Amino acid sequence: MNITAQQKAERFVSVLRHCQLLGLKVLQADETRLQMRLPYSKDIIGNPMMGIIHGGALTTLMDTACGTACFVAVEGMELCPTLDLRVDYMKASEPGLDLVAYASVTRITNNVIFTECQVKQEADNTLVAKCNATFMRIGAEMTPPDFRNVIESGDASIYMGIEPLVKVNGKASMNTGGES
Amino acid sequence: MSFQDTIHQAQSSGDFQPLVDSIPYAGYIGFEFQRFGDNVIFKLPRNIDNIGNPILPAIHGGVIGGFMELAGAINLLMFMDTPLMPKIVDFSLDYLRAGRDQDTFAECQVWRQGSRVANVAITAWQNDRANPIATARAHFLLAKK
Numbered sequence: 209m210n211i212t213a214q215q216k217a218e219r220f221v222s223v224l225r226h227c228q229l230l231g232l233k234v235l236q237a238d239e240t241r242l243q244m245r246l247p248y249s250k251d252i253i254g255n256p257m258m259g260i261i262h263g264g265a266l267t268t269l270m271d272t273a274c275g276t277a278c279f280v281a282v283e284g285m286e287l288c289p290t291l292d293l294r295v296d297y298m299k300a301s302e303p304g305l306d307l308v309a310y311a312s313v314t315r316i317t318n319n320v321i322f323t324e325c326q327v328k329q330e331a332d333n334t335l336v337a338k339c340n341a342t343f344m345r346i347g348a349e350m351t352p353p354d355f356r357n358v359i360e361s362g363d364a365s366i367y368m369g370i371e372p373l374v375k376v377n378g379k380a381s382m383n384t385g386g387e388s
Numbered sequence: 389m390s391f392q393d394t395i396h397q398a399q400s401s402g403d404f405q406p407l408v409d410s411i412p413y414a415g416y417i418g419f420e421f422q423r424f425g426d427n428v429i430f431k432l433p434r435n436i437d438n439i440g441n442p443i444l445p446a447i448h449g450g451v452i453g454g455f456m457e458l459a460g461a462i463n464l465l466m467f468m469d470t471p472l473m474p475k476i477v478d479f480s481l482d483y484l485r486a487g488r489d490q491d492t493f494a495e496c497q498v499w500r501q502g503s504r505v506a507n508v509a510i511t512a513w514q515n516d517r518a519n520p521i522a523t524a525r526a527h528f529l530l531a532k533k
Contacts, residue, residue, distance in 0.1 A: 291483060
């Protein structure tokens with residue numbers, strides 16, 4: 209398999225439907241670290257008085273960032289379900305600002321993977337939330353061939369169809385998993 | 389009407405639907421609830437847009453977390469004396485089994501409400517309440533009156 213860590217991460221996220229709706233984007237990925245952006249949207253506000261993004265969208269960002277980091281960190285195509293996720297919300301994010309998750313894989317064992325993650329406002333690096341998440345290892349042999357093929361080819365259409373999911377400002381936000 | 393007025397009106401009338409309708413994230417994931425006197429069951433109807441894992445398929449763990457967090461906050465507004473939207477401080481979520489592509493339910497237990505912080509346990513299930521798909525514990529900061 210001759211794809212880069214970043215391609216592996218991008219293609220993984222390209223088949224996660226809810227993440228495509230949120231517009232999650234892999235900014236950078238290597239074998240132990242990953243950066244992922246959640247763009248600000250009025251659709252995911254949790255407190256309309258303040259225009260603050262709901263914690264659930266942050267949870268999704270952190271779960272996806274850590275889970276994708278695990279998928280990239282292990283050899284082959286091993287899917288790792290989340291065992292637990294513990295989040296501290298340090299500060300409400302400011303309205304209108306995109307958020308970036310900085311996830312890292314702390315330790316990989318035969319059964320579990322430990323990760324940690326910080327979420328910062330992209331514009332000024334203010335720390336918004338941090339989390340520790342643990343993932344189970346279920347073995348690469350549990351991954352269906354179709355899914356392996358999606359990651360190797362970068363063609364997400366068997367899971368996602370060929371139509372883009374959402375259009376933002378007239379531009380499809382669907383991440384096709386290719387190089388950008 | 390301001391969001392704070394919406395909260396106030398929901399608390400005085402007992403009708404929380406307009407409050408839930410005014411929270412964009414609730415509509416985004418399809419958050420619903422049904423009250424039975426002093427009890428409430430929260431519902432996340434089956435929705436393809438909430439899918440994370442396409443293979444099973446399974447609901448994204450983050451959506452399950454968001455659903456449970458929102459349930460915890462609404463539950464506090466319904467039953468506790470707090471005039472503002474509770475602020476989440478921390479959230480600990482254990483995933484017990486995959487959330488399948490079907491309706492999901494949740495209920496909350498407020499273990500303690502102090503003057504500043506409330507401790508809430510949230511349980512989510514699908515087919516069988518006795519076999520939850522996830523359990524969570526959250527602390528919320530409460531606004532002073």
